[in-house]
Amino acid sequence: MDLKYSYQYFRLTDEQVNQLKNSDDADSLCQLGCWYVFTVPTDDYVDRAADCFRKAIEEGSVEAKLHLANMYRLGDFGYVDMKEYKRLRNEAMSAGYQPAAMRYCSDIAYGVGFVPNLDAAIAEVQKWMVRFDNPDPRWFDLLGWMYYTKEDGDSFEKSNRLFQKAIEKGYIDSYIGLEDVPDSYEKGRAAGCADCCLLIAYDLEKRYLDLFSDTAKAVEDFSNDDDKRAFLKANADDRAGLEKEITALFDEAVKMGSVAVYYELGCMYREGKFGHKVNNKKAWDNFKRGSELGSPLCFTMMSLMAEEGSAPNDCGKDDARLLRLKALRYGDEEQLSAVIKDYLNGDLEEYAEEIVQNYVPIYESLNDESPDETDEDDDDYEDDDGRWDAWA
Secondary structure, eight states: OOOOSGGGGGGOOHHHHHHHHTOOSHHHHHHHHHHHHHHSOHHHHHHHHHHHHHHHHHTTOSHHHHHHHHHHHTTTTSSOOHHHHHHHHHHHHHTTOHHHHHHHHHHHHHTSSSOOOHHHHHHHHHHHHTTOSSOOHHHHHHHHHHHHHHOSTTHHHHHHHHHHHHHHTTOGGGGGGOTTSTTHHHHHHHHTOHHHHHHHHHHHHHHHHHHHHHHHHHHHHOOSHHHHHHHHHHHHHHHHHHHHHHHHHHHHHHHHTOSTHHHHHHHHHHHTOTTOOOOHHHHHHHHHHHHHTTOHHHHHHHHHHHHHTOSSSSOOHHHHHHHHHHHHHHTOGGGHHHHHHHHHTTOOGGGHHHHHHHTHHHHHHHHTSOGGGSOTTOOOOOOOTTGGGTTO
């Protein structure tokens, strides 16, 4: 089976999964490990996935090295081992495995084992791309997001051209980068890009919020009660229609394999949006499912619920601190200051080595001072929406 992208694993039939389980070649073992990682809750997949990847490596799979490396990077074994992550990533990269080289370039930009340096990352991507006669389309997508993030000169036009090139070469997730190109999200949705459903839903949500503004204005402007009632009835009908459309798009995104949709569903139930009542259990369950699939923002929302006492279980402040650390591991940079503060306050002691080695240097480079010299309320670290991992 040609399984290159994570969303494809959500669409495997039971028969296809059983076929992988009954095969012992390197590709099948690697794909089975990915199936465990991408579709099975965290508590259940780690040992089985790692076992598949290690067996695949023994059979000569370079791809499995990168997948196993990412498990060490993200702390799937209960701890982060950056030394093992870099060793496996570099071995895969030295063997010419393009996604490993992409991961390396992304690490430079994102600050995984490096001080973040976007210009250096762009230069490194360009060096790597010329080495291949047929570069993987994800190179164009990764470079597109880097230029998109620069926000200077003609970087936006460059990013659009790169996203379009990636799409031409078959990488449909690049549709999400074409925000100002007419019908790009609908085209992406038709091509199978799950997160395009979310972007269409965001546009509908803007219309939905505008209807509330219109309602408030109408109450003031209408002098005739019959006209006012007719307007409010039409407005309410429009809102109800949009609520159904938005919820249907979320459902479609789930079926197509979106991870980001669980954050949206969690927020919907947490805030009581789009005609749904507040339901903290449903909110937590969606955030938990998203976290199991690698969503940093879902870890962040779980930490907020644990901190404020709205988590529907015994989660408390200690759990909130660990969830913040996990959110940072998975890419929510806004948690950097909070994790450093937790550490300085004497919490997260068992993760002290990870924090000192991986996060304190980044914090110092961004704030131009050591953490203990920083004002307690300083929280200026900007978020990049976790988009550096979008290509993985």
